[in-house]
Amino acid sequence: MSVRRKGPKATAIRIITYVLLVVVAVVVVFPFAVAVTTSFKRNTDIFTYPPSLIPKKDSTIPAADVGLDGDPVPVFTFPARDDRPGRWALVDADASLAEFRPLDDLERVIVLDVKAGEKTGATVTIDGEEEDVFLVDDGGTQVEAYRSRLTSGGLFVSVDDPSTSVLDLVNFATPAREFGPRFANFTEVLAEKDPETNGKGVGRSLTNTVLVTILVVLGQIITSILGGYAFARVQFKGRSTIFLVYLGSVMIPFVVLIIPLFQLMLQVNWRDNLVALIIPFAFTAYGTFLMRQFFLGIPAEIEEAALLDGASRSTILWKVMVPLARPAIATLATFGFLYAWNSFFWPLVIINSGNPDNAVLSLTLSTLGGRSSTDTNLVFAGTVLAMTPPILVFLFAQRYFVENSASSGLK
Amino acid sequence: MGLRDRGPRTPRVAVDTGVQLVAAWHLVGVAAGIVSMLLASRSGDDALPAVIKLFVQVFSIAVTVAHLAAAYGTFRRMRRARTVSLVTNYLLFVVSGSALLHQLGAFTGIGKFGTGLNKAFLPFMVIVVGLLWVLVAGQLLAKKPLAAGPNGLRRAGWGLVALASVWFVIAADPSGMLSMIGDRITQPLTLGTLAVALCSGAATRFMWQRRVAVHFGTSASEEQTLSGLAFLSPNLIGFSFFFAGPLLFSLVVSFFEWKTTGTGRSFVGIDNYVRALSLDLSSSDVANAGNEVLKPGYQVLMHLDWFGQNWVLGARDVEFWISLRNITIFLVLAVPASVLPALVLSSILASRLPGMKVFRAIYFIPSVAGVIGVAIIWGQLFQSTVGWINYLILRAGEILPFVDPPAEGHPWLSSNSTALLSMVVVFAWMNFGFNTVLYLAGHQSIPKELYEAADIDGANVWQVFRRITVPQLRNTTFYVLITTSILALQLFDIVWILSTPEPGGPNNATTTPVLALYEEAFQGNDQGYASALAWVLFLIIFGFTFAQFRQQKDGATSGGVS
Incomplete structure (x- = not known):
């Protein structure tokens, strides 16, 4: 087509032309981009919403960063907790914890160390069970609560300030994610067919x-x-x-x-x-x-x-x-x-x-x-x-x- | 140039003795032909299937007659005898040579070779890289004949290939294959075949010589025919055996009830075609009448409501008719979707602005990437909960007021109404780039003066496109439409991967004729009927091909694409 003319109108047409070409090129390339990035993802990563083009893995930091020895430790965030900003390293996933529920709001859970809280001596009846009432620390204030269960959970250390640590259930925290392609996808899919090694032949x-x-x-x-x-x-x-x-x-x-x-x-x-x-x-x-x-x-x-x-x-x-x-x-x-x-x-x-x-x-x-x-x-x-x-x-x-x-x- | 033919270095047999030997060989052939004819007619019905038996008999008769003619002619030194003898011996050589390879397991051994190759894939890749290197070095050599470097590079390449080949043989460990060949070659039947192959090969080689041609007084045109057929023979034999023969066989099978396994084979005339195409229309009082209003053996295809009267359309093979309906819808949607963008984009790409070749290459990639991979990718894009299509529609809905995304992600592939539409999208995405390139070729034949004239007249872009480009590309458009239609009519792979929950689903919404054929032939075990379906489909496709043929004929006179 004749697009060789000069002048502002011709320039406009030329720009529109290139925009159209680029849009079509994106439509062509995008599915391939999805394929390539998906091929480097972890399987769980593929089925998360919203879809993303970046293969991610769970973040870890060297144990030395939080003053420990051994393997790298996973990093979590608490997006719902304003009082716990930044990234937190999970240094112990099997700490002994206790869940307390404040008497004025039984839906809420306060997770504390298993030894935390002082018995007031009073009791309260929950679902027909008689429970001891504890005085526990709830973010600086003392509240009356009962201990709903003993469990194990995580001991998190702040990455920014390793002297701060909190206890919480691991599934209350969100794993921090970072860019991390999984190259093993290729070796696994190429490997001899074998259900044990996940080889696909x-x-x-x-x-x-x-x-x-x-x-x-x-x-x-x-x-x-x-x-x-x-x-x-x-x-x-x-x-x-x-x-x-x-x-x-x-x-x-x-x-x-x-x-x-x-x-x-x-x-x-x-x-x-x-x-x-x-x-x-x-x-x-x-x-x-x-x-x-x-x-x-x-x-x-x-x-x-x-x-x-x-x-x-x-x-x-x-x-x-x-x-x-x-x-x-x-x-x-x-x-x-x-x-x-x-x-x-x-x-x-x-x-x-x-x-x-x-x-x-x-x-x-x-x-x-x-x-x-x-x-x-x-x-x-x-x-x-x-x-x-x-x-x-x-x-x-x-x-x-x-x-x-x-x-x-x-x- | 030193292209003198060196000819065979073997000791030369005197022509007369050689011709007599060949004649004697042909007599052996006559005897063998008669024996095999007798053996074939004597053997009981259970030993050989009737078709094979007939084939062996016909083949034996042909062999006998050919040998007889060759023997007689060779003895009498007739002019044509050399041709007959050569053709007979050559074909015999090909047949016995193939039989020998078959007996040695060379053909099925390719699969085993795959095992070896798998073990030695790394040295194999080194060989490939080495050969590519040699090729590239050769190119350098051709461009710079005076440079001393590339020759050494080339030698280094060959050295790499030689080393890697040794490595390859060690890694692939062919000892098992060799011992298998050793075992088989000592069997009497194999030895016999080997003898036949050697004799017929030697006879062919002897008779081929120029002095033998002189001896028989072969004419120049006959010599031409022989060498023409010799060059064409590998192609022609393969073509007859794997194309022409099967094609005829397919037509024959379509008139039979023919099961893949078992003996259920009987001639049924045009029954298969009747069964495929039978329709029955009957009126009914109720709106959604069932099969009972139709002739026995018919099932409801669709309900119609014409002028207040309820009609029921039934077919004997409902699935096939549904597949015809689907493919018609598919054709109507997918062909324009893959041709119109190509027309527009090619008009831009033909403008020689900078970067056009890059765009052309990008657009072409989907058509070479492989349909299975493409379908797998689109399957993920169409995914209802985490797929990109639904996500992008949702995001578009946030920006654009007229997009109204559904609250839940739409299940593109498992919904009756959008499954086929999704296939259209994938098909168009795959094929528009190829069509763009076809159009670009058409653009080259548009006279540049037309555009220059339009430029002087001050025509705008749309006018140029509408009044010059589109009419001038008329023939190309026709060609592109037809080839895309032929491709669309054979839709199978995309549906095979993308349709859910079973191929052709949901509820036959994406069943295509080729899928119906596949299911009849390889899952329903009814190859006779499936062959009839194949021929029906072929006739439909041929209609398109024929239209194109006619157009090309007309276009040739009216300055069409050249």
């Missing part, structure tokens, strides 16, 4: 996907180069007919082939084996066209010179044509990679015994992230692992890919 699926993808891409490149060369350069009987059949084949959706291919795999006993994902997909009509188009564009003189030189056709193909066809091969490899890496429907049909040794990434992810999924953080770690290679391949091969996605159909 994605590593094996990743290997299988890599293997399948490499072999499919290699197979497609070889068969497409050979077929494309035959269609482009060799005048043989029946060429145009076969080519027409190839052209027509692109119109057939894969759904029609699912059932007969499944039957074929049963006959040759390839069901539930990686080979079923490789050999049937090593042949591509699309790749053959791509190579044919490219070979057609190479000047015939180059080939004729080599032919006169006494070279055989296969020598010409591999030594002359293929080096020239590198961009087309790169395009084909990119398409093949993305197709093989992301394919799901056929693996779902043919790798169906639930044996994790034969599963590919998309399949494992769909079971892992399916309806009965529990470890969402691990699912997202797996998702990120599965998405990174195709996105990287796309970004690196963009030049070949974007141009040819466009030309593939519009010829």
Whole structure:
């Protein structure tokens, strides 16, 4: 569009244009951002409201900061208590406590040391039970209260002033949170499938996907180069007919082939084996066209010179044509990679015994992230692992890919 | 250039002796063909399924006839005999070679190879990095032919690959695989197959030679045909075996009642198609009549109220019809949602302002990221209590007066009314970037003079878009609409992951034809009927493809996209 004009109006249009582009880019990037940050979260962190993009962990401080030895101690805050500002370290989670309830407000709980409070000698009847009345300290004032129960709780030390400490029930305090990615998500999801270590077996699926993808891409490149060369350069009987059949084949959706291919795999006993994902997909009509188009564009003189030189056709193909066809091969490899890496429907049909040794990434992810999924953080770690290679391949091969996605159909 | 073909270094067999040997080999082939034909017809019905038996017989007859023709022609030194012999031997070589690999477990061994690869993934990655390094070094070499450095870099790369390969073999521990191959190769059947493969391979190689061609007086065009077919053969064999053959088989199966397992296979004619497509409309007095007002075997699809009269529409396969209804709704919503943004965005991206390539790349990413991952992410975004969608709507409601968020988070995926709509969102999000790139290609064919003229006339942005861009992109729009529709009609993966509580749920609100097909074929075990569904779906898709084909034909004459 013509946005090259000068002047305030053109500038305004330009700004609006960029704002629109950025908004769309945010819509595209945001779900990926959610995926990446979720893959570093703890599972409990994912199901808190409001949703957040920051993976967090419970804060701790070194024990030495509050004058102790040993492991780092967890940090809490008391957001509802104005008299306890700042951060508090939980130095003892098992302190002996007593809960008192003031007689004038039985709903309120005062948590104090188990030895706190002095018996007044009086008694009071609560729910039919006779209880002693204590005089206890309630934030500086003495109130009459009864001891509703003995329990264990936390001894908190102020981080800012380690000489101050309070006793309270741990669940009355809020754990302080800080930025803390959990890298173990990735090691766990990759580890061998094992309920005890929480391993999800994605590593094996990743290997299988890599293997399948490499072999499919290699197979497609070889068969497409050979077929494309035959269609482009060799005048043989029946060429145009076969080519027409190839052209027509692109119109057939894969759904029609699912059932007969499944039957074929049963006959040759390839069901539930990686080979079923490789050999049937090593042949591509699309790749053959791509190579044919490219070979057609190479000047015939180059080939004729080599032919006169006494070279055989296969020598010409591999030594002359293929080096020239590198961009087309790169395009084909990119398409093949993305197709093989992301394919799901056929693996779902043919790798169906639930044996994790034969599963590919998309399949494992769909079971892992399916309806009965529990470890969402691990699912997202797996998702990120599965998405990174195709996105990287796309970004690196963009030049070949974007141009040819466009030309593939519009010829 | 030194491209002279070196040819085989093997000791050369005299042409006459060689041709006689090949002829004798063909006679062996005739004998073997007759024997296998007899064996196939003798064996009882339980030994071989009828289809396989028929296949073996036809195959044996073909082999026998081909060998006979080749033997006779070779003896008589007929011109065509070389071609016949070559084709026969080559195909025999491919079949026996594949059979040999099958018997050795090479195909199913790929799965086991995966185990080895899993153990040796680290050295494997080193090999990959090494190869990439060599490739990059090669690129450097190509750009700077005089620089001395890259050659050494390249050698270092190969050295790395060699070292890592040794490491890989040690880590992967292939001893088990090797001993398995050793065990199998000593079996008589395997040895026989090996012999056939070797003989047919040797015969092919011998007959292929130029001097043999001279001997038979092969014409140049015949020579061309042979080499053309030879180049095409890996592709063509794979294509026939994994595409054309299965396609025909699928059509055949659709006329059968065909169970995956068991012997329940009988010809039923067009019954499968009738069952899929049967509808029954009947009027009823009550508003919500049940199945009893319909013909037997039909179930209620929907209730209609036309001019005060209650009608009941029933179908034999209700789920399939529901899936057709769903996919129609999906198509109507998802296709514009993934095409219209692409039209607008491509018009901006085509303007060559700075940064456009970055945006183009960003928009493209969802279409390459993999549908399973994408669906999993959106499943979390749509989550009703802690999902981002509901949270953002809530926050928007605080700022914008016209957004009225519900008090409770809306259950996008488990509500009948929004489940399919959610799939539309995911589909559009995934595909608009790809469509944008398709449109960008269309933009390249718009003459720049049009925009310059509009500029001089003082047309505003909207006028330019409406009067130049959109009409000029007419053909591209058609193409994009059709390809997106074809994609949308085959919706499966997104639904498989996102629908809840079971695939196609809630209450069949997201059932699609491909899902219905999958369930019939692989969960209901009714592959004949599922094949019929596949062909019905194919015909619908073909309608779109055909429309596109027609348009391209018309567009070619009226200056359409080139």
